[in-house]
Amino acid sequence: MLRAAKAETHGAITIVNAMATGKGAALGVNLWTRATVALTDRPGDFKATNKTDPHEVADLAEATAKHVFVSLGVAQRLGAVIETESNIPVAVGLKSSSAASNAVALASLHALGTFMNDIEPIRLGVEASLRMGVTLTGAFDDACASFLGGLVITDNAQRKILKRFKPRGRLKVLIHVPQAKIYTRDIDSGSFKTIRPFVQVAHQEALRGNYWVALTLNGLVYSMALHQDSKLSTAALQAGALAAGVTGKGPAVAAVVSESKVDTVRASWKGTGGRIIETSLNFRKAKASRVLQS
Numbered sequence: 001m002l003r004a005a006k007a008e009t010h011g012a013i014t015i016v017n018a019m020a021t022g023k024g025a026a027l028g029v030n031l032w033t034r035a036t037v038a039l040t041d042r043p044g045d046f047k048a049t050n051k052t053d054p055h056e057v058a059d060l061a062e063a064t065a066k067h068v069f070v071s072l073g074v075a076q077r078l079g080a081v082i083e084t085e086s087n088i089p090v091a092v093g094l095k096s097s098s099a100a101s102n103a104v105a106l107a108s109l110h111a112l113g114t115f116m117n118d119i120e121p122i123r124l125g126v127e128a129s130l131r132m133g134v135t136l137t138g139a140f141d142d143a144c145a146s147f148l149g150g151l152v153i154t155d156n157a158q159r160k161i162l163k164r165f166k167p168r169g170r171l172k173v174l175i176h177v178p179q180a181k182i183y184t185r186d187i188d189s190g191s192f193k194t195i196r197p198f199v200q201v202a203h204q205e206a207l208r209g210n211y212w213v214a215l216t217l218n219g220l221v222y223s224m225a226l227h228q229d230s231k232l233s234t235a236a237l238q239a240g241a242l243a244a245g246v247t248g249k250g251p252a253v254a255a256v257v258s259e260s261k262v263d264t265v266r267a268s269w270k271g272t273g274g275r276i277i278e279t280s281l282n283f284r285k286a287k288a289s290r291v292l293q294s
Contacts, residue, residue, distance in 0.1 A: 004038035007288035009102040011088040012095040012145035013173060013254040014247040015211050016218045018156045020192035020199040020225075024141035025153040025206045025214065027256075028282035029173050031094065033086035035103035037065055037111045044069075045079035048104075052085045064101045064128040068108040071124060080108065089177050089277075090215035093248025098142040101125030102286055106147075110288040118285065122147050123159065142248070149283040153206050163207055170259040171242070171281055174266060176232050177252045178274035195221040212243035212256060219245010219253070226250055232269060239268035 011031030016026025046066045048058035061082045082104055089094040105125040109116060122143045129139060140159050144152040151165040153269040192199075198221040206214035216237065223230040223246050236244035236255035244255035257265045262278065271275060 002037060002039040002041065003111050003113065003290055005037045005107045005288055005290045006010065006034060007110065007245045007286060008032055008034045008108035008287040009106070010131050010149065010282045010284070011099055012142055012282075013215075014093065014142075014218065014245070015151060015153070015174070015215045016141075016203045016206055017222050017248060018139070018141055018154070020132045020196045020222075021250070022157040022201065023155050023162075023200075023203050024139075025151065025211065026095065026141045026145035027151045027167070027211075027215075028149040029175075030279045030282045031086075031088045031095075031099075031277070033084060033088055033096070033099035033103045033174045035061065035100070035107045036083045037104060037107040038081045039111050040079040040081060042079040043077050044075050046082065046088075047080075048082040048084065050084050053090070056090060058082070058084065060097060060100055060129065060132050061104045064104040064125055065108045065130050067131070068105055068124050069112075072112060072114060075110060078112075080111070082107075089252070091251075092177055092252040093246065093250050094175065094252055095139070095142040095146050095248065097129055097154060098125070098139050098146045101129050102143055102147045104211065106286055106288045113290075118148060121286075126159070149284045149285055150281075151206075151211055153203070159190045165209065165211060167211070167256075167281060167285060172257050172259055172262050173279050174236070174241075174255045174257055174262065174269075175247070175252055175277040175279070176255075176269055176272065176274055177277060179282075194201040195225045215243040215254075215256065217243050217245075217278050219247075220245050222250070232272060235268040236265050239265045239267050278290075 016024035048061035
């Protein structure tokens, strides 16, 4: 009997984007990605399908599973069939790649009966993402927030968690998602040199616990560097949001809002096109379980 396993991880929004400095921070939100990995007796053969959008390329899922199998020394005798599904919009800055690589790495490990500490599946997913070119820095901050939940501040270059926070209060996250997509491969990282000092300040503020200030400052300076309009962030702040800014490389904009201000902030985005996702903060870790396959 060959084994299969399934895993679930979550999305995240940016607190500090690491692309300018190699140090970042991200906050888990209640969007999800699920992966199922079924072992096969076809050595080195990995086939992945995105059940949510079959037209979306599933190369990252295949590469992540293969990297796990190779790292464990079992690719010469086993392969896998991988399926993913998600409610995280792709290529808008909501950590869909980190969530996918996390879920596939964790499901692969469980299918193989290998259980590691939380950082190991994150590390394996980050390595696969770097090899596939879906991240400039390894997105260790995004991967940690996706896998561990809560607010995680990191040194991506060292792959080290510097600090974790659990924001309190009755909070919601509103995310404005336009129709446009931006892929990491299309980003000119040279444009980040001019904003590096400001991003360093944002990271320091996050470490001090001023993470809403960090989110807003980060969003403003990256909007400038990425030539994206900051009017949605400004509108949300004027309507009472605790923080607002472009998330990741954009073009999505995230606003952290007290429950009493949700309707006001949502109204401030009326007529701006795209769609609005309302979600909450996530503090749950990724989870996985094994199932038997014939």
